[in-house]
Amino acid sequence: MQTQPSNPPAVRLADPEAWVDEYGDYLFRYALARLRDESLAEDMVQETFLAALKSDAAFAGRSAPKSWLVGILKNKIVDHYRKGSRETSFTDMEFMADEHSERFIPDGLFKDGWIHELGPLEWAPAPGAALDSEAFWKAFHECSGKLPRKVARVFLLREVDDVSTEEICALLNISPNHLWVMLHRARMALRACLEANWFARQEGRS
Amino acid sequence: MSQPGPIKMWFITWVWNHTPTCKEITRLASQRLDQPLPLMTRLRIRLHTTICVWCQRYLEQVKLVHDTAPGYVEHVEHASGKCLSADAKQRMKRALSGKDAQ
Numbered sequence: 001m002q003t004q005p006s007n008p009p010a011v012r013l014a015d016p017e018a019w020v021d022e023y024g025d026y027l028f029r030y031a032l033a034r035l036r037d038e039s040l041a042e043d044m045v046q047e048t049f050l051a052a053l054k055s056d057a058a059f060a061g062r063s064a065p066k067s068w069l070v071g072i073l074k075n076k077i078v079d080h081y082r083k084g085s086r087e088t089s090f091t092d093m094e095f096m097a098d099e100h101s102e103r104f105i106p107d108g109l110f111k112d113g114w115i116h117e118l119g120p121l122e123w124a125p126a127p128g129a130a131l132d133s134e135a136f137w138k139a140f141h142e143c144s145g146k147l148p149r150k151v152a153r154v155f156l157l158r159e160v161d162d163v164s165t166e167e168i169c170a171l172l173n174i175s176p177n178h179l180w181v182m183l184h185r186a187r188m189a190l191r192a193c194l195e196a197n198w199f200a201r202q203e204g205r206s
Numbered sequence: 207m208s209q210p211g212p213i214k215m216w217f218i219t220w221v222w223n224h225t226p227t228c229k230e231i232t233r234l235a236s237q238r239l240d241q242p243l244p245l246m247t248r249l250r251i252r253l254h255t256t257i258c259v260w261c262q263r264y265l266e267q268v269k270l271v272h273d274t275a276p277g278y279v280e281h282v283e284h285a286s287g288k289c290l291s292a293d294a295k296q297r298m299k300r301a302l303s304g305k306d307a308q
Contacts, residue, residue, distance in 0.1 A: 017299040024295055029286040030279070042294045049302055070279065104229050109219070112227035119228075119260030123267055134284055137277070141285035144278075158240070159275035165240045184236040187268045194271065 016053050023066055027073050033141065034077050034156055036149060044080070048073040074161065081153060082171055095148045100188055120191070123199045136198055143193035147186055154179060155186040218257045225254035231261045239272045 027048060031041035051072050103118040105111055114120075144152055154172070157163045163171075169179055210218065226234065226247075231254060234243065243251075255262040278285075290298075 016302045020290075020295050020298045020302070024290045024298065025288075026283045028290045029282050029288055032288055033278075033282055033286065038288075042290065045290070046294075046298045046301055049298055053302060104227075110222065112229040113222070114228045114258070114260040116260070120263040120267060122263060123270070134281075137281035137285040140275075140278060141282065156278075159272055160278045162276060180237060180240070183240065184233050187236045187239075187271065188232055190271060191264070191267050195267075 016049065019049055019052070019065070019069070023069055026066065027069060030070060031073060031077060033145070034153065035080070036145075036152075040080075044073060044076050047076055051076070078157075078171060095151060095185065095189070100192070121195055121199065123195070136194075139194055139198035140190075143190050143197060146193060147189060151182050151186050154182045155190070158183055159187075221253055221257045225250045228254075228258060228261050228264075231258075232264055235261075235265045235268050239269065 024045060027045045028041055031044045032038065035041050035044065048069060052069055103115055105113045105115055144155060147155060150172075154168060157168050157171075158165065165176065165179055165183075168174075169176055172179075174182075231251060234247065234251060237243065238248075238251075251261075251265070255265065
């Protein structure tokens, strides 16, 4: 298939100030979802613009300034994680201690099996359609926002940014085992939250 | 739902006793997204899902979320209502034009 020559980017390099209006809010939202701190997110966005300006030669010929900018921002955030990865907050520990045990049979022959009424619901008939919608991403945004800070950080790096587990361990200075437990809990919590807030609601349960 | 007959019940119990528990399956469901699991473990998971629709759903759903999640980079723009303040935007523009002049 022949591709059309791409249009010149709406916002050109000659006018970096226009980047702020065009991409500022997007980058801010991206940063905020990962940092949960508005002033820190602002700083990161500003640093991103400045770094972009400095290396605008690297930009030449690109038709998607947005993904170029978000790539710079992503690296800035990862650097920030690297600098301060020691703290584990109380909510993290509380969350990690909760194994969703109440969903499993506590004893007897089928100990640690799902309690049927609390087991995962069917997401059919058309989960594919649901996953594309704006409402799904709102639910995803809210649910991942409910994860404890450090768990969310690990979850977003792994699931959204597709960073390998080895890299995450090195980056945040945590053991593979700790990482697996965090990812397991995060995925479990996110699945349950999405089910409660989006998939189940869709079927008319509210 | 009717009570399963004796043969079916025997099968369910046998499979249950020879495969990981549901709780264990949830852990494996996560682990298999990060690294390949040994063949025997994969077979045990598969066998378990023949008697357990909940684990079958769980395995599918966490995988679905895993496969879909990268789209969040694009969609965060619409999922969040947060905006940079006018002040912050002004500050950034000043910083950018300052650098420009150098």
